[in-house]
Amino acid sequence: MRKPDLMANKDRMKDIIKLRKGLWSPDEDEKLIRYMLTNGQGCWSDIARNAGLQRCGKSCRLRWINYLRPDLKRGAFSSQEQHLIFHLHSIFGNRWSQIAARLPGRTDNEIKNFWNSTLKKRMKTNTSLNNSTDSSESKDVLSGIMPFNDHDIMNMSMDSSSSISSMQAMVLADQFDPFSLLVNNHCDMTNVSEIFTCMEDGHQANHGTLEANNKMGLGRDFSLPSLESRSIESDSVPIDVKSHNNHFNYGSFNNTDNIQGSKVEDLIGFANHGQGELYLENLMQDITSFPFLDF
């Protein structure tokens, strides 16, 4: 056992007593930035002390990671990023750090806040719609959010006969909101998988016919830089973006339970580091081919 260093503890207690909390002042920010740029990352409690900040190391770490880091992307999430967040959340659940690791320039805190506020907003919207006593009215309003009903969704997701399905068209036209499906219990994980497969296929179709779609007022601009210059690392498995394939694999999403109340790691089984981990690896390779991610 380590011998307790009484003097060090005394010093630490003195530090703790005068530690600041709450919002960071511009002066504190400047100190931390200057120190980090000069000395680089190290032990955060040392950084706090050496930078002359009356903050705990944890606080400094959080401030740097979430706000001061020079590579942070500020501003609202693009629709591409929103789609990706939704997709990644369907895989990782609330593992925000995992999601953030795949969105360059975004922090877990930022994504978490976005998810919580967006979901809250949409849940509220949908709840109020569901509570409406006039069913025909609510259906009309709902159709404004979701341009098709459950039956349509199932038909669309099952119909692979046409080269571009009606759902793909919806996706291309930005009229489809997968959030609504989950929030409203409109579909289970299998359906969501199908839908994202459609989205993926739709976007790929769009990729080649962007100009035509734009002329028709249909398409969004997905002509984005490729991801191939990036190398994404998961916690345990480095993922080589170059080796991606171009088709989403949701084969294991056969769980018919509703996503709400289910842990995603339970659904796809990556909590235990066996096959699930391998599956996750494959999934993540698929994700790196997400065609409409704007970096």
Added chain:
DNA sequence: AAGGAAGGCAACCGCCAACAA
């Protein structure tokens, strides 16, 4: 214009795992 409600976001808290002594 004023006050309350809602939304957005930065920061804190508590837990856990890894590591060092």
Added chain:
DNA sequence: ATTGTTGGCGGTTGCCTTCCT
């Protein structure tokens, strides 16, 4: 093997701003 420290993470809180009445 045990204990303390540190870093990382997700959940939560509370403040500030914007919107609505």
